[in-house]
Amino acid sequence: MPKVLLIDDDTELTALLSEYLEEEGFEVETSADARVGIAGAADQSADIIVLDVMMPRMNGIDALQRIRRLGDVPILMLTAKGDDIDRISGLNFGADDYVAKPCSPGELVARIRAILRRAGSRFGDENVLHVGNLILHPAGRTAQWQGKPLELTGAEFNILEVLARNAGQLVPKQDISRRAFGRALTPFDRRIDVHISSVRQKLGTRGDGTSWIRSIRGQGYQLVQEL
Template sequence: MSKKALVVDDEKVIVKGIKFSLEQDDIVVDCAYDGLEAVNMAREKEYDIILLDVMLPGLTGFEACQQIREFSNVPIIMLTAKGDDMDKILGLEYGADDYITKPFNILEVKARIKAIMRRATKTAQGKGDIEYGDLRLNEEYRRVFIGDREINVTSREYELLELLASNPGKVYSREELLATIWGNDYPGDERTVDVHIRRLREKLESTPSEPRYVRTKWGTGYFFQA
C-alpha cells in the first residue's frame, strides 16, 4: 500500500519539485500552500508524513504544527531557513519530529522521509507492552498510556522513550541518543535531544521538574528509572 505525504509550502515551485521526486518512489503526495489548509487536510486525511514550511500565510508552520498535534501524532518535518537555529528549536518545541534547512538537497529530503517512515512502520513481531507502574508502552502500535489515558507523543518522542524504557537504568549520553534515534549523519546538535526529553517529561510527569521516569544523570546524560 502506497505511503501518503502532505507537502506544505507557499512556494509552488518547491512543492512541485518535492511532489515530483516523492512520486518517483510511489509516495502519494497531497499539497497545501498555507497553514490553515494544511491543518484541515491533516484532519480530513491520514498521512504517513508531513513536510511543513515555517513561513506560511494564514497560520505559520509553528501554529499549524501545534494544531495538528492536538489530534494527530503523524511525523512532521519542518522546513526551516538555513542557519536559523531558533526556528529549528521552536519547531521541535511545537511538536515537530525533525527539521531540514533550506536550501536543501532533494535526495537528503527523501532519505530523511524514508528513515522516519521506516521506523514508524517497522514490524513489531513478537513485541508486546512495556509497563512500569501506571506507564505503559504498546510497542506494536507505538502508543503510550498513563493508566487508561493515552498520551499523544510524536514519533521521535516515542522512539526515545521506548529506547530508554527498554534499558532501564542505562545512562545514555546526548551524543548516543542523537546517533541512535536520529542517525549518525544527522546534522542537528544535542539541543534536539534536550527539547524532546523536556517535551516527554511535560507529557508524562505530574511534576516535570521532578521526573519519575526519564531522569537526568548530571554531566552524563539521561536514563529511565524503573
C-alpha cells in the same frame, strides 16, 4: 504507497519535490495554505507531513501545534538555513525532524524514510541503489564502491545519486541541479562541474583509462552503466 502531505507556499519548490517524491514511490498531496493543510491533516490519511515554517496567514509553528492536537502523525519541518530558533521551536512543539532550505530532494526523501522507519511504518524500508560496483544507501546517505566505503560530501552524494538513478542515460546539468540541490542552475555556475570532478577522482578510471562519469559538452553527464 506512503502518502506525504506537503504544506508549503513555494509553488516552484513544491512542484519539484512532489515530482521527485512521486518518482520515489510516494503519493503526494500539497497545500500552499497552512490552514487548508491542517484541514487535510485532520482526516489522518497522511503517513507523514512536510511543513514549511515560513508561510503567510499562518506560520508553520502555529500549524504544527494545531496538527499535534489532532494526532501523532510524523512531521518534518522545513526551516530557513541557520535559523536555530525555528528548529528548536519545532522540535519542542512535537516535530520529528527538520531540514534546512534550500534542500535537495534526495535529502528530503532520505529524512522522510528515516522518520517513517523510526515510527515503525512499513514504508520506512531503505531503497538501496545498486549499479554494478556502486551501492548507494539513500536513507543512511552512505556509499560503497568496489566493495569499499566511498567517502562523499553531501553535495557529491546528491549528484551521484541522481546519476545512479539514471545510469546509462544523459542527465542535463539543469536537471542535476534541480534534483541534487533543489534549485535551478544559474549562468556561469560551475558547482556541478567541480563536484563531478571530485567524484571522478574518487571513483578512479575504467580499464581503458576513461572516466566512469562521461560528459557531453554543453549538455550534461552520464554514469556509465556497465559497471
